[in-house]
Amino acid sequence: xxxxxxxxxxxxxxxxxxxxxxxxxxxxxxxxxxxxxxxxxxxxxxxxxxxxxxxxxxxxxxxxxxxxxxxxxxxxxxxxxxxxxxxxxxxxxxxxxxxxxxxxxxxxxxxxxxxxxxxxxxxxxxxxxxxxxxxxxxxxxxxxxxxxxxxxxxxxxxxxxxxxxxxx
Numbered sequence: 001x002x003x004x005x006x007x008x009x010x011x012x013x014x015x016x017x018x019x020x021x022x023x024x025x026x027x028x029x030x031x032x033x034x035x036x037x038x039x040x041x042x043x044x045x046x047x048x049x050x051x052x053x054x055x056x057x058x059x060x061x062x063x064x065x066x067x068x069x070x071x072x073x074x075x076x077x078x079x080x081x082x083x084x085x086x087x088x089x090x091x092x093x094x095x096x097x098x099x100x101x102x103x104x105x106x107x108x109x110x111x112x113x114x115x116x117x118x119x120x121x122x123x124x125x126x127x128x129x130x131x132x133x134x135x136x137x138x139x140x141x142x143x144x145x146x147x148x149x150x151x152x153x154x155x156x157x158x159x160x161x162x163x164x165x166x167x168x
Contacts, residue, residue, distance in 0.1 A: 028133060032085065039081040047074050054133045088137040096129040099136050103143045107161045110147050117158040127165055 050071045111118035150159050
């Protein structure tokens with residue numbers, strides 16, 4: 001009888017799993033839309049203003065190199081933002097190992113153009129752990145914010161990025 005009951009409940013369980021999967025996809029889509037709006041929308045607006053300023057001869061004569069440098073800087077930020085969004089969406093990156101790799105690559109690149117020396121220390125074999133994309137994305141943003149705070153406020157000669165798993 002117990003087996004019969006489980007068989008009868010199977011379609012409802014599958015429907016519930018499907019519904020939860022759909023909700024997760026909708027949350028992820030909403031997050032992506034927000035990221036695109038916040039990161040890229042603001043940057044594109046700023047680039048449009050800078051582009052308009054370049055077309056004003058008097059302003060360009062005074063501040064042309066600065067305006068062009070700002071456009072180039074903003075473009076690099078946008079490329080990095082797009083890379084982060086694409087990385088967060090790619091299901092092949094849904095592992096702890098991929099997160100560690102991406103954080104380390106970001107740290108090396110981020111601190112390359114600063115006076116702060118970046119040192120990396122990653123546990124030799126990380127657990128084969130699957131991470132949901134929103135968790136992975138949020139962990140990356142946390143690491144990114146910490147690095148930006150170090151660069152902006154710490155005036156550090158070196159920074160250590162350590163990735164270890166403790167107690168599971």
